Amino acid sequence: MEGDTLYSIGELARRTGLTVKAIRFYADSGIVPPTDRSPAGYRRYDTDAAARLDLVRTLRDLGLDLPTIRKVVDREVSLPEVAAAHAEALGVQIRVLGMRRAVLTAVAKRGSTPEELELMHKLAKLSEDERRCLIDDFLDTVFGGLDAEPAFVGIRRSMTPELPDNPETEQVEAWVELAELSQDASFRAAVRRMAEAHGDLGLRREPAAMARDQAAPALAAGIDPALPEADPVVDAVTAQYALDTARPDDLALRRHLLTRLETANDPRRERYLHLLALINAWPAPESLTPTLDWFTEALRARIPG
Numbered sequence: 001m002e003g004d005t006l007y008s009i010g011e012l013a014r015r016t017g018l019t020v021k022a023i024r025f026y027a028d029s030g031i032v033p034p035t036d037r038s039p040a041g042y043r044r045y046d047t048d049a050a051a052r053l054d055l056v057r058t059l060r061d062l063g064l065d066l067p068t069i070r071k072v073v074d075r076e077v078s079l080p081e082v083a084a085a086h087a088e089a090l091g092v093q094i095r096v097l098g099m100r101r102a103v104l105t106a107v108a109k110r111g112s113t114p115e116e117l118e119l120m121h122k123l124a125k126l127s128e129d130e131r132r133c134l135i136d137d138f139l140d141t142v143f144g145g146l147d148a149e150p151a152f153v154g155i156r157r158s159m160t161p162e163l164p165d166n167p168e169t170e171q172v173e174a175w176v177e178l179a180e181l182s183q184d185a186s187f188r189a190a191v192r193r194m195a196e197a198h199g200d201l202g203l204r205r206e207p208a209a210m211a212r213d214q215a216a217p218a219l220a221a222g223i224d225p226a227l228p229e230a231d232p233v234v235d236a237v238t239a240q241y242a243l244d245t246a247r248p249d250d251l252a253l254r255r256h257l258l259t260r261l262e263t264a265n266d267p268r269r270e271r272y273l274h275l276l277a278l279i280n281a282w283p284a285p286e287s288l289t290p291t292l293d294w295f296t297e298a299l300r301a302r303i304p305g
Contacts, residue, residue, distance in 0.1 A: 063090070205240075208264040210241070270289060
């Protein structure tokens with residue numbers, strides 16, 4: 001194949017592995033026009049045309065469209081540029097397919113209804129930007145007007161789910177449930193109340209954390225929260241809360257503290273944090289429910305009426 005050797009379309013088909021029909025199509029499309037024609041009008045191709053066809057076949061096998069292929073063979077755009085663009089596009093497709101696979105696996109595992117499948121598919125196929133907007137809307141509702149404080153910037157970040165490009169089935173399930181939970185108006189209102197309470201000035205520690213630390217030993221020891229043995233635990237927390245808020249440790253303060261702890265003990269909050277940890281591949285958070293249940297029962301028992 002040297003010099004001015006010309007090939008008939010049949011010979012070129014055998015050389016390249018393409019069909020005669022495909023070569024005619026590329027010729028008629030102007031991608032690989034014939035080099036010459038025989039006296040009888042048959043198409044003829046030289047070695048350069050054969051090389052172009054080899055490139056065209058390779059690019060087609062990689063999934064490039066014909067307009068892009070034409071630009072490459074005509075040197076209107078460089079092959080590295082095209083390769084980079086298509087590698088990125090394939091990456092997106094792979095992520096989408098991975099998400100769909102995870103959704104279908106989750107459906108098979110859960111035995112979801114058609115309605116649940118539709119919702120899961122709708123939420124799971126959201127783009128990264130769309131997922132971000134959905135969660136930002138939730139966090140804006142919760143922290144709007146509060147996140148000027150540096151402390152809230154970190155808290156908001158710690159409540160932001162980041163679904164990986166290739167999630168596990170459990171992460172997709174967790175994302176769908178968290179997305180549903182974040183759209184619940186009553187949950188939004190509850191978390192907003194928690195955020196506002198967290199913004200109280202002068203608090204050295206969150207009351208929920210204080211209650212947990214004080215109640216944990218009593219709970220482990222099996223102390224009944226209604227019995228006098230629980231008095232020192234309640235007194236320690238209310239005294240610290242009174243000191244932090246510059247208020248007297250009276251009935252009004254204890255009622256206020258009880259309301260605050262009951263709000264913090266919302267099981268949906270704990271569920272959100274559990275789902276968040278699954279999505280972000282973080283260690284499972286410690287459950288506050290047992291200690292807060294014990295402490296709120298103990299505090300309630302010491303509030304008349």
